Amino acid sequence: MKINNPFSSILLISFFSIFFTKSIADVMFLNVVNFGAKSDSKTDSSYAFSSAWDLACNSSKSSTIYIPKGNFLVKQVYFKGKCNNNAIIFRIDGTIVAPFDYNVIGNEKIGFYFKVLMVFQFLVVILMDKDLVYGLAKTLGFSNSNNVSITGLTSLNSQMFHIVINGCKSVKMQGVKVYAPGESPNTDGIHVQLSSEISILNSIISTGDDCISIGPGTTNLWIQNVACGPGHGISIGSLAKDFEEAGVQNVTVKSVMFMNTQNGVRIKTWGRPSTGFVNNVLFQHVTMIDVQNPIVIDQNYCPYNKNCPGQSRVSATRVAMKFDCSKRNPCKGIKLEDVNLSYKNEPAAEASCANVAGTTTGVIQPTSCL
Ligand SMILES: *[C@@H]1O[C@H](CO)[C@@H](O)[C@H](O)[C@H]1NC(C)=O
Ligand SMILES: *[C@@H]1O[C@H](CO)[C@@H](O)[C@H](O)[C@H]1NC(C)=O
Ligand SMILES: *[C@@H]1O[C@H](CO)[C@@H](O)[C@H](O)[C@H]1NC(C)=O
Numbered sequence: 228m229k230i231n232n233p234f235s236s237i238l239l240i241s242f243f244s245i246f247f248t249k250s251i252a253d254v255m256f257l258n259v260v261n262f263g264a265k266s267d268s269k270t271d272s273s274y275a276f277s278s279a280w281d282l283a284c285n286s287s288k289s290s291t292i293y294i295p296k297g298n299f300l301v302k303q304v305y306f307k308g309k310c311n312n313n314a315i316i317f318r319i320d321g322t323i324v325a326p327f328d329y330n331v332i333g334n335e336k337i338g339f340y341f342k343v344l345m346v347f348q349f350l351v352v353i354l355m356d357k358d359l360v361y362g363l364a365k366t367l368g369f370s371n372s373n374n375v376s377i378t379g380l381t382s383l384n385s386q387m388f389h390i391v392i393n394g395c396k397s398v399k400m401q402g403v404k405v406y407a408p409g410e411s412p413n414t415d416g417i418h419v420q421l422s423s424e425i426s427i428l429n430s431i432i433s434t435g436d437d438c439i440s441i442g443p444g445t446t447n448l449w450i451q452n453v454a455c456g457p458g459h460g461i462s463i464g465s466l467a468k469d470f471e472e473a474g475v476q477n478v479t480v481k482s483v484m485f486m487n488t489q490n491g492v493r494i495k496t497w498g499r500p501s502t503g504f505v506n507n508v509l510f511q512h513v514t515m516i517d518v519q520n521p522i523v524i525d526q527n528y529c530p531y532n533k534n535c536p537g538q539s540r541v542s543a544t545r546v547a548m549k550f551d552c553s554k555r556n557p558c559k560g561i562k563l564e565d566v567n568l569s570y571k572n573e574p575a576a577e578a579s580c581a582n583v584a585g586t587t588t589g590v591i592q593p594t595s596c597l
């Protein structure tokens with residue numbers, strides 16, 4: 228997949244900090260400038276970053292890796308464990324800039340990747356992503372990391388997913404800002420998979436793909452006070468791509484606003500056999516403004532119409548609520564309460580239902596088809 232998006236060639240992270248609570252006494256303070264990093268936007272500071280990391284990681288003292296004001300070019304960084312340290316803080320006052328040339332990024336798969344190989348309390352390791360699903364750069368990834376807190380991160384114009392949380396436990400993201408053009412492909416804001424106890428709070432995401440995408444094996448995810456748009460909404464899925472797949476359980480999405488998005492809240496699974504499932508999901512206090520498909524459950528996702536036995540599509544237009552579930556594994560226990568969606572200030576055109584069972588309470592506009 229080649230993406231030639233002129234907007235995606237700059238990667239910029241500013242005010243990115245991982246905070247852990249620890250008294251500041253007895254903290255090793257590592258300024259990347261002292262390791263040779265240069266804030267001139269053009270000297271590759273990757274080695275300086277990883278040198279600072281090595282020192283922090285090898286020490287048992289709480290450490291702060293400090294990136295001062297200025298633009299630091301970072302091409303390729305491995306931050307990996309196992310570490311002796313259980314409290315490493317990244318404090319970024321500056322901006323981390325990716326190479327301008329798209330091809331450099333594409334070939335070298337630049338990104339920040341945190342990976343904990345051996346888990347200690349508060350241990351975080353950054354590792355460049357070598358397993359890129361689409362062969363392009365993600366901005367920031369956490370893999371097998373526990374007890375991570377990300378506060379005040381701004382990620383601008385990632386080539387691919389901005390932030391990826393994979394195989395993690397207890398990650399708290401707050402005040403995250405993600406920006407990419409509405410027409411930039413595959414630039415999901417935050418992607419979570421195979422992870423539990425994840426929260427995303429008080430954040431703003433404007434991007435070309437899902438604002439938040441929730442992959443297989445996600446449990447106990449809490450999303451609150453998030454503004455999404457432009458973008459493709461908050462999506463559970465695509466799931467069931469593989470036959471053997473962990474389910475998604477206990478997802479709460481609360482007080483979110485969608486503005487000018489393709490979808491609002493969505494659950495999307497491939498129309499083919501899988502061990503995957505979705506259980507216990509709450510979407511509450513959701514505001515939709517200029518949203519094309521506000522509420523969607525689609526169990527018949529099959530973009531190339533291949534290997535999806537029994538798949539059937541419900542075709543619909545101007546549908547505000549769409550439940551397109553599978554005949555073999557219908558959607559059950561859907562509860563709608565106080566839904567009020569209108570289309571161009573008129574009552575919404577319609578709701579569409581296939582193989583879905585549930586109940587309604589309160590105002591339901593458009594008229595429910597459950
Ligand atoms: C940290 O420890 C590893 C493994 O023992 C070693 O390879 C590396 O050189 C050390 N780095 C520093 C900065 O001491
Ligand atoms: C994460 O933090 C909690 C308490 O803050 C602690 O009990 C737990 O052991 C930590 N987990 C890991 C894997 O470090
Ligand atoms: C669901 O997840 C939330 C955190 O998002 C947690 O507080 C709650 O205990 C979980 N509920 C169950 C039944 O596991």
Ligand SMILES: *[C@@H]1O[C@H](CO)[C@@H](O)[C@H](O)[C@H]1NC(C)=O
Pocket residue numbers: 567568569590
């Ligand atoms: C539904 O929303 C419309 C437009 O926002 C509003 O005029 C109407 O009063 C609402 N209906 C109910 C029952 O809340």
